[in-house]
Structure formats: C-alpha cells, structure tokens
Amino acid sequence: MEDNLTGECLCGTVKFSVENRFKAFYQCHCKQCQQLTGSAFASNLFTDPDNIEWLSGRDSVANYEHPSREFSKSFCKVCGSAVPFINKTKTSLIVPAGSLNKLPDIQPQANIFTAEEACWLKQGLQADNFNGFPE
Numbered sequence: 001m002e003d004n005l006t007g008e009c010l011c012g013t014v015k016f017s018v019e020n021r022f023k024a025f026y027q028c029h030c031k032q033c034q035q036l037t038g039s040a041f042a043s044n045l046f047t048d049p050d051n052i053e054w055l056s057g058r059d060s061v062a063n064y065e066h067p068s069r070e071f072s073k074s075f076c077k078v079c080g081s082a083v084p085f086i087n088k089t090k091t092s093l094i095v096p097a098g099s100l101n102k103l104p105d106i107q108p109q110a111n112i113f114t115a116e117e118a119c120w121l122k123q124g125l126q127a128d129n130f131n132g133f134p135e
Ligand SMILES: [Zn+2]
Pocket: 009, 010, 011, 012, 013, 014, 076, 077, 078, 079, 080, 081
C-alpha cells in the first residue's frame, strides 16, 4: 500500500499529496452533486481535515459554498477540475476520487441519496462499450 497519494487537476496547475488513510468513500447521487460534477454522481473520499499537503497552485483554487445548504466545492480556476476541500462543518477533508493519480486502498462503501439518482445512470451502464468514440 502506498503511504502517500498525489493528485492534480487536469491542467496540472494544482497539485497535492494526501496520506493514504480515508474514513469513507461515498458515491453521492443527489441532484446538487449532479450539477456540481455535470455527471451522474460524485465519488468522494473523506479524511481528516489536516490530511493534505498542497504541492503547487494553491492560489489557483477557488471555493464555492452554497449560501444556505451544506454544499461546497473547490476547483482549479484555470481548468475547473474538482480538487479537495474542507466541508462546511470543518469535520472532513473531501477528496474527489477522480483527482487522485492512484487509487486509495479503500473501495466505495455506499451509494448515497439514490432517491435522486440520474434517470440515465442504469441505462448508461448497460449501453455498448467502446475504447474510444463509436465508429
Ligand atoms: Zn487546473
């Protein structure tokens, strides 16, 4: 097992390192996560708030907090990729799974808020697979 995992945004401006110790790994299907990610669900790892070392580009991280509800997101100002953030109650650092360069040891434990699941998710998983665009 890797002791430390690195991650970065798509354009490479923001880079970070986290220790490979996570409390939870959830796939959230709520409508707000669909809007925040533009996809069917958000895959997020939860760890301690101090478990992060920013290696570069911290000045390029922008934060969004919903005015009344418990939704935050941090993203690279250059490319818009999701990057780690501390939740509103400051109890966890939330690491978007796709921002990591290598997978952590922990596997997804739960699909949450599935009552709001995207109507295309199940059919999408059953659609034909191609290694690139369909011919
Ligand atoms: Zn970027």
